Amino acid sequence: MSNRPILLVEDNPDDVELTVRAFRQNNVENEVVVAEDGEAALRVLLEEGLSPSVVLLDLKLPKLDGLEVLERMRADERTRLFPAVILTSSREEDDLVRSYRLGANSYIRKPVDFQEFIEVVRQIGMYWLLVNEVAHDEAGMT
């Protein structure tokens, strides 16, 4: 299992709390780094050089929204290969298509039912932390 931290980009403290709770309930012990807006997320990734196992991105965020963060990540050599999963309430077809266009690795809708949500988070942990091999381009890291 990857020990790298999980970057959770989410402005709503309730959702942060519930997501972290869901990870813990699924026995995911990785550090969860929270960025409350798009700018903070980029700062953590580009300035602080965080190398997460997966970035969970909400779409509606203050300052830079999730899609803009994704676009910047994909444009930067250092963050280009990080797995990015859109985790959002939106069920708009448009959001889904644009996310994949900009290079999202996955698009997941947050269910309202918390038990379903726990299941979703379990699968995220299962796949991105356990099964998936992350390509970290060390040459690109400074």
Add this chain to the structure above:
Amino acid sequence: MRRLLRSRPLLEVGRAVAEAVAAGSAAVVLLGWLLAVPALEYWIPGRPTMKANSVLAILLLAGALAVRRRRLVSALLASIAGAVALLSLVEIGFGTSLGIDQLLFHERPGAIGTTSPGQMSPVAASTIAVLSVAIVLIGCRSARHVLVGQLVAVLAFLGALTSVLAVAADTSQLLAFGHTTVLSVPTAVALLALALAALLARPDVGVTASLVRRGFDGFVLRASLCAAVVVPIAFGGVREAFRSAGLEATAAEWLYTVLIVAAFGAFAWILARLLGNAISDYTVAAERLHGIVEHSPLAVVTLDPEGDVVSWNPGAEQMLGWRADEVVGRPYPLARGQELAEVRGELAAVAAGRQLLLEQLRHRKDGSEIVVRVAAGPLWAPDGAFAGRSIVLTDITRQREVEAELLRLNEELELRVETRTAELTAANEELRALSYSISHDLRTPLRALDGFSQALLEDYAPLLDAQGSNYLHRIRSASQRMDGLIDDILGLSHVTRVELEWQCVDVSGVARELGDELRRANPGRDVRLEVEDGLEVDADARLLRIALQNLLENAWKFTSRTERAVVEVCAAERDGQRGFSVVDNGVGFSPVGADKLFRPFQRLHGASEFPGNGIGLATVMSIANRHGGTASAESPADGGACFTVTFGGGGGSPLTEAAAEAIA
């Protein structure tokens, strides 16, 4: 002015024939001289020969006419012929020989009717001299010279006619002035033809122009001339016939006079009749024209060549403000101020023979503006000269105003459509933003409600009694219901916004697919679905599917208490629109409040009775409206329900009432 002349080709042919006869006669005689065949020189036995110099002079004159467009050459040829004739006249007059008679050919002495061998007759010489003068003048550029030339040619023609008549009656020796040479047959023929050709050379000018003019005057002139020539000649023949039959000369003379009087009397009577009819026709036509002009609402004006007003009809008085007596005899009053130069230009163009049709802003007598359509054209005098202009003015001020108003209204309408379109686009955009916000923001608190309730249940279970757990479960299920409601509202909003793609949809196939899905989703239910075969409708396939899904789900739901549930899908038609009906044998609904069925969030059954949120039928109505169709429901007294959806042929409005209500 050309149209006043008789057709040119005919005149051209006449002239060419006359020239050919003149030149041909001379040429035949020339051949006789060359080949020494006397018959060709005199044509009729016992008559004098045509002399070589006459042949030469006539050929020169015919040549001069043929090349008359090259003035100098033509004049030179005619002058040589004239010189030969004059020299011959000198010889005849003084009884001497200048040695010119035998220059070309020798004539044997003692030829018939010939005083001096080879010398032309005095008649021939003088006619040729006169003709040469006429042809030189006719070749001139100036119309006046041509006219004089034609008069001289008439003189020559009369001389030639006299000669021909004399020759025909074999009395040409009478014209020989005693001892001199007698006129020959070929010479007489050639001279007459030549004089005719000279007259026809310029049919556009002078005497000939009058003679060949179209119209009544030309006809009268031609008829009179013909009569003046033919009648005396014909009756002259009659007189000679009576005389030779033994009638005394004086009596024959009387008879001749009476015949001439009778003939010309008859001729005058016919002419008077024709003239009377023509004048009467003309008067009627003129009156008719006058009436039209007087009663016309258009301004009809005529101007003389200088631009002064000749006539000014009541229409013009009415339209332009000037009375006829104020403007007749004075310059055209519309040519004033800044319009002067413009009008002058137009008048000049008309004078040049052009027809004008244009629209202009002009000023009335009182200075007010008027927009007129001007139709102006030249008037020609009977002689083809420019006689002035006719001007017809139509007042199109009102028409222009209406056009401008129409244009303005159109622009306004376009602007309004643009504004409305922009408003609609903005409203759609707002709607889209709203759905996005609902989709995202409304769910987040719900998730918190559900999530933290669950957290309480998990982490604080020992502190909660049964009632407390129950409440938390209720909070959770309420959150989840609201989540479903949000989905339905978004679905309805999607239906109102999505762009229609019309195609032929296999309703039977879609209904069977949906039926299978419903059976799988409700394994405990036994519903018999009867679908009519070959049911097809023109609609958007995705929306039709959503509508049919909603109706079938409803049918499934409301037959849940029916023992033998049957749901039927069949073709339907309402107000000429095609569609389908979904009929079930479920609980049906009370007719009271049935009209609310298709409004969003309206339900006729309690939630505990049948679950639902009242969006399904609103979505169905919205889909029908989007297609320009409608949805309706009936429920017979003995239970069951029938829902009918129709699809119009055209595009429905993108924002329907139902949708607007749903958003409000």
